[in-house]
Amino acid sequence: MTPHAGLKLAVAGKGGVGKTSLTAWLGDHLASRGYDVWLVDADTSLSLGAACGLAPGDIPQPLATREDLVRSRIGSGLMSLTPLVDDLPGELSVRLPRPPGYGERRLLVMGAVDAAGGGCACAANALLKAVLSHMVLGCREAVLVDLEAGVEHLGRGTVEHVDGLVVVSEPSLRSLRTAAEVGRLAEGLGLSRRVLALNRCASARPELPDLPGLPKLAAVIPPLAGLCERQLTDGSVLGLDEAPGIASACGAILDALSP
Numbered sequence: 001m002t003p004h005a006g007l008k009l010a011v012a013g014k015g016g017v018g019k020t021s022l023t024a025w026l027g028d029h030l031a032s033r034g035y036d037v038w039l040v041d042a043d044t045s046l047s048l049g050a051a052c053g054l055a056p057g058d059i060p061q062p063l064a065t066r067e068d069l070v071r072s073r074i075g076s077g078l079m080s081l082t083p084l085v086d087d088l089p090g091e092l093s094v095r096l097p098r099p100p101g102y103g104e105r106r107l108l109v110m111g112a113v114d115a116a117g118g119g120c121a122c123a124a125n126a127l128l129k130a131v132l133s134h135m136v137l138g139c140r141e142a143v144l145v146d147l148e149a150g151v152e153h154l155g156r157g158t159v160e161h162v163d164g165l166v167v168v169s170e171p172s173l174r175s176l177r178t179a180a181e182v183g184r185l186a187e188g189l190g191l192s193r194r195v196l197a198l199n200r201c202a203s204a205r206p207e208l209p210d211l212p213g214l215p216k217l218a219a220v221i222p223p224l225a226g227l228c229e230r231q232l233t234d235g236s237v238l239g240l241d242e243a244p245g246i247a248s249a250c251g252a253i254l255d256a257l258s259p
């Protein structure tokens with residue numbers, strides 16, 4: 001991967017294709033290369049923390065529940081995410097365990113503002129956009145956003161503030177059609193760095209249908225027996241026997257997104 005000043009990536013695609021898993025894998029890969037990584041869970045199902053191996057009690061409080069606080073920080077003109085988040089009460093972001101040689105991985109959970117709290121999904125999305133647009137990254141820092149499934153969030157402009165989009169799909173026409181639609185919408189929003197990651201794909205060189213908008217294939221991740229076996233008892237997708245193959249897929253994705 002070519003070193004460049006910061007990296008803000010979002011991970012999108014149809015429901016259940018592996019977006020959260022790939023976000024966790026990319027975060028692990030970048031941290032293993034010494035990057036400090038912000039993992040941003042922008043999905044309402046809040047599963048990125050579990051995928052990264054956190055126990056339910058260690059998942060931070062969603063920022064959306066403290067919108068007043070975050071808005072007041074952003075409103076004061078802070079331009080670095082580090083003071084923004086480090087300053088917030090500890091429960092709003094958590095650091096993942098840091099193996100020797102790894103960069104720091106911090107998890108931010110955006111969450112949804114539920115109707116009972118008097119908010120709406122637009123407020124939560126505005127908050128995500130505000131946080132993303134105010135992140136000024138150093139050269140070995142990265143932000144990875146695990147987006148909600150589907151294409152709706154693209155209409156809300158979330159990807160305006162990222163440098164690259166990883167579109168995840170399974171090798172199925174339905175999920176590839178969603179991937180193509182995500183790709184088309186992202187292109188329309190001017191996001192030129194888009195790649196396709198094919199997950200749970202047994203073939204290393206799959207023949208893909210010709211769908212306008214489908215991003216260029218950057219990596220194929222096979223069905224992982226180790227993950228199937230583990231996921232009944234453990235939410236983490238990290239530390240699998242298949243980790244070396246996953247790391248090379250992550251490297252290929254990041255290379256393909258390099259400017």
Ligand SMILES: Nc1ncnc2c1ncn2[C@@H]1O[C@H](COP(=O)(O)OP(=O)(O)OP(=O)(O)O)[C@@H](O)[C@H]1O
Nearest residue numbers: 015016017018019020021149200222223224227231
């Ligand atoms: N390559 C793989 N092999 C086997 N199982 C996988 C693979 N990739 C992901 N999974 C499993 O598939 C399930 C869905 O993955 P994941 O939660 O990452 O998808 P998602 O796109 O984030 O889903 P959602 O749209 O619900 O947020 C999880 O149980 C995950 O452990």
Ligand SMILES: [Mg+2]
Nearest residue numbers: 019020043047
């Ligand atoms: Mg998910």
